[in-house]
Amino acid sequence: MSATTADVAVIGAGIVGAACAWRLAQRGLTVRVLERDQPAGGSTGRSAAGVRAQFTGETNIRLSQESIAEYAAMPRSGYHADGYLMLVPEQQWAEHREGVALQQRLGVPSELLTPQGAQQYAAFDPTGLGGCSYCPTDGFVDAHSLTFDYVRLAREAGAAVQTGTAVTAIRRAGTEWHLDTTRGEVRAGQVLNAAGAWSGEVGALAGLDIPVRPARRMVFTTGPLDPPRRLPMTFDLESGVWLRSEGERLIFGRADPADEGWREGLNWEWLDPTLEAALARFPWLDTAGLDRRASWWGYYEVTPDHQAILGRMPGVDGWLNACGFSGHGVMHAAATARVMAQVACGEEPFIDIRPLRYERFLGPTGKARDIQV
DSSP: OOOEEEEEEEEOOSHHHHHHHHHHHHTTOOEEEEOSSOTTTTTGGGSOOEEOOOOSSHHHHHHHHHHHHHHHTOTTSOOBOOOEEEEEEHHHHHHHHHHHHHHHHTTOOOEEEOTTGGGGTOOOOOTTEEEEEEETTOEEOOHHHHHHHHHHHHHHTTOEEEOSOOEEEEEEETTEEEEEEBTEEEEEEEEEEOOGGGHHHHHHHTTOOOOOEEEEEEEEEBOOOSSOOOOOEEEETTTOOEEEEETTEEEEEOOOTTOBSSOOSOOGGGHHHHHHHHHHHOGGGGGSOBOTTTOEEEEEEEOTTSOOEEEEOTTSTTEEEEEOOTTOHHHHHHHHHHHHHHHHTTOOOSSOOGGGSGGGGBOTTSSBOOOOO
16 A cells, blocks of 8 residues: 655644644645544543633743634634633732733733622632632633534645544654554654644654653533522632533532543542532532533643643654643644644744743753653
């Protein structure tokens, strides 16, 4: 069987890979997407799909800004500007205020609130809080529909999207990458690693150390609320508990930092510590029932510093990374796709991605540090 050729082979058809495929094909490159499952079949389809520009660093703020603007213009994105409300403990308040000031300088309509003033958006116990912030353009999207929209756009632009196609081996030969898959060989001048939680394993197929590992996350769902409540995405930065409205219910969760690796299924043992932390901040939650059948789990793709890895792999011709988003993949996918298309074409990205380049993991000798996630 003869090999299929492409300018760029994109590994992964989650929202990041699908969006990248579209933007690459728009630039006139021949693109082949290799997806082991179905589009949005991994982390994307199981995310809480929040989008926010409330970050403390300019790169992440701009990735969010540009992505949210794109989603707002896409009719099938399911974008809801319900806002994000951040509840900030006293010890983090000074740094958080600086972050909001930066957001405002960059045009994000976030605002500082007292804990009392923030009660207009959600009822909570203000004990230990230094203040709050709210941004009305933050919210959530339909990540599943968005991904399939990007797949459609990519195909219309000329990209080939192969589902049910796992990559089994990767090697460099001359000026090309040779990728063995379950549906034949693909040869490409460039490879874009957008495999989400599997990105570290994809890199290992090519002999590369890409510090991305899976971390399981739970999303718990309440029963219908009585009386009904409409809450923005509300994040208690002290406990890590988050919750937001989902129709007539709430969804909520809290990261377990010890829950790493390929663990599957809902960890119901994590419900009690999550509820304990949630009830301390939101006492009214004890009146909400739990819908076990509607709760779900998925993987984060985490890096040592919980920041994405974007751009070219140093010292490796033709290898691009768009992975390791650590929970920010949906909110940054649209802008990431534009950035990666520019990188693939040898251009300077329109957003400064230097803080997210792989080089931050290199030691003074140019070799990767001992990386542990």
